[in-house]
Amino acid sequence: MRYFTGFLLLALLLGYRPGTAQPTRYQTRAGTVSFFSASPLEDIEARSQQLAAVLDTRTGQLAFSVPIRSFQFKRSLMQEHFNENYLESEKYPKATFSGRLVDWKPEMLAAAGAVPVVAEGDLTIHGVTRHLKVPGTLTPLTGQLLLNASFSVAPAEYNIDIPALVRDHIAKSVLVTVRLPCAPVAVATSASQP
Amino acid sequence: MRLLSTVGLGLLLALLLRVPARAQDSLLAELSRQLPDSASRAPVLATFKGTRIINGHSVETPGNGTLVFLISHRFGRLNSGAYNLFGLDQATIRLGLEYGLTERLAVGVGRSSVEKAYDGFVQYRALRQRPGSLPVSVTLLAGAAINTLRYSPTDDGFEHTFPRRLTYTWQALVARKFSPSLSVQLAPTVVHRNLVQENTDPQDVYALGFAGRQKFTKRMAFTWEYFYRLPGSRTAGLRDALGAGIDIETGGHVFQLHVTNANTMIAQQFIPTTSGRFFKGDLYFGFNVARNFTLKPGI
Numbered sequence: 001m002r003y004f005t006g007f008l009l010l011a012l013l014l015g016y017r018p019g020t021a022q023p024t025r026y027q028t029r030a031g032t033v034s035f036f037s038a039s040p041l042e043d044i045e046a047r048s049q050q051l052a053a054v055l056d057t058r059t060g061q062l063a064f065s066v067p068i069r070s071f072q073f074k075r076s077l078m079q080e081h082f083n084e085n086y087l088e089s090e091k092y093p094k095a096t097f098s099g100r101l102v103d104w105k106p107e108m109l110a111a112a113g114a115v116p117v118v119a120e121g122d123l124t125i126h127g128v129t130r131h132l133k134v135p136g137t138l139t140p141l142t143g144q145l146l147l148n149a150s151f152s153v154a155p156a157e158y159n160i161d162i163p164a165l166v167r168d169h170i171a172k173s174v175l176v177t178v179r180l181p182c183a184p185v186a187v188a189t190s191a192s193q194p
Numbered sequence: 195m196r197l198l199s200t201v202g203l204g205l206l207l208a209l210l211l212r213v214p215a216r217a218q219d220s221l222l223a224e225l226s227r228q229l230p231d232s233a234s235r236a237p238v239l240a241t242f243k244g245t246r247i248i249n250g251h252s253v254e255t256p257g258n259g260t261l262v263f264l265i266s267h268r269f270g271r272l273n274s275g276a277y278n279l280f281g282l283d284q285a286t287i288r289l290g291l292e293y294g295l296t297e298r299l300a301v302g303v304g305r306s307s308v309e310k311a312y313d314g315f316v317q318y319r320a321l322r323q324r325p326g327s328l329p330v331s332v333t334l335l336a337g338a339a340i341n342t343l344r345y346s347p348t349d350d351g352f353e354h355t356f357p358r359r360l361t362y363t364w365q366a367l368v369a370r371k372f373s374p375s376l377s378v379q380l381a382p383t384v385v386h387r388n389l390v391q392e393n394t395d396p397q398d399v400y401a402l403g404f405a406g407r408q409k410f411t412k413r414m415a416f417t418w419e420y421f422y423r424l425p426g427s428r429t430a431g432l433r434d435a436l437g438a439g440i441d442i443e444t445g446g447h448v449f450q451l452h453v454t455n456a457n458t459m460i461a462q463q464f465i466p467t468t469s470g471r472f473f474k475g476d477l478y479f480g481f482n483v484a485r486n487f488t489l490k491p492g493i
């Protein structure tokens with residue numbers, strides 16, 4: 001019995017879990033994030049395809065990160081202003097999210113279609129971190145997990161200062177759409193994490 | 195064996211307690227560890243506000259598919275007295291169009307009221323400053339201008355044939371953005387003139403341009419530029435071009451207000467022929483207005 005306990009503990013310490021065969025890490029480096037704001041003068045729209053994300057389907061934990069410089073605008077001058085004056089990408093090169101799926105159960109992966117989920121966590125933009133709760137959907141596809149979410153972000157809440165001269169041209173809140181097609185990654189890397 | 199179990203249990207407990215506390219952070223940390231740090235390798239943006247500093251070009255080119263309409267205007271001399279309303283009665287003007295064929299390659303045309311000159315140039319961003327790997331941006335520029343004034347044979351004794359009306363500029367613009375607010379540029383320049391007034395005037399004028407920008411708010415900056423003509427390129431009575439001004443940026447416009455001792459706006463003219471004494475009040479108040487049009491949207 002003692003030997004058995006010892007072996008069991010050893011096995012646990014070495015990271016052995018019966019579920020190891022099932023991938024628990026899903027990841028992408030080419031997620032899409034876009035934002036849109038309508039304003040009287042002209043709509044502002046930008047897109048990045050360099051959103052990196054990782055989802056742990058065992059715990060429901062989720063993180064993503066996007067380089068600010070990767071956002072593409074219709075107008076190159078707008079893109080320059082976005083980086084130089086609004087998001088200050090030299091100082092704050094990334095926007096990140098770190099959180100988890102609320103009430104997550106790994107069985108949700110067995111669903112046939114889109115499952116409604118809620119992500120809760122910290123969104124950091126322009127060096128300002130705010131806690132938020134975002135509804136979205138999770139769709140298990142063959143060999144992939146697709147996470148979709150839309151939420152609105154108010155530039156003012158992230159200390160993004162908009163001068164009086166152009167205040168009327170920029171909407172008070174911006175609709176952000178995130179699309180993460182995550183593929184499974186080998187679990188060995190996650191087991192070795194502390 | 196009991197010892198082993200106790201230690202094992204302790205470790206297991208520690209493991210169980212540590213995982214939930216750190217998992218959230220470590221997932222994001224793990225993500226950033228895996229990612230190539232593309233953000234810090236991206237070329238430096240917005241070394242200068244526009245494609246011009248005052249009269250001279252900056253390392254900037256219009257972005258890919260962007261057309262810039264440039265209106266440059268210089269009034270008369272400030273010290274010309276109340277009779278001329280301190281220069282406002284006179285003006286020289288240049289209208290220009292510049293287009294970014296790619297992110298790096300741009301072409302431009304313009305027409306100045308001085309000598310009724312038409313000018314054209316090609317600009318190529320050869321190198322772009324990158325944090326940690328490349329300290330400067332370099333843009334190469336080649337331009338030509340043609341004087342289209344009507345001459346009568348008695349004017350100066352020259353026959354103003356087509357080749358004699360041409361002047362050229364070659365320039366290497368080397369700039370460094372030291373901080374988000376401070377940028378400095380060096381511009382070795384050669385101006386070649388096919389026809390000069392006097393036998394003693396140099397046909398090739400070599401100059402070294404110095405320029406800078408210091409932002410004092412996010413959207414306003416102090417700018418200056420100076421073109422030093424090298425010994426051998428200096429003509430008696432003519433001076434180095436010098437200017438100082440401010441850049442004001444609004445949504446789709448850049449306004450540049452300045453005073454210079456030159457009333458011409460292309461290198462072929464202001465480098466070899468500036469005569470104003472800056473510190474004696476021979477100042478021309480002027481402005482550049484740049485309006486950007488997107489012909490080829492980025493997304």
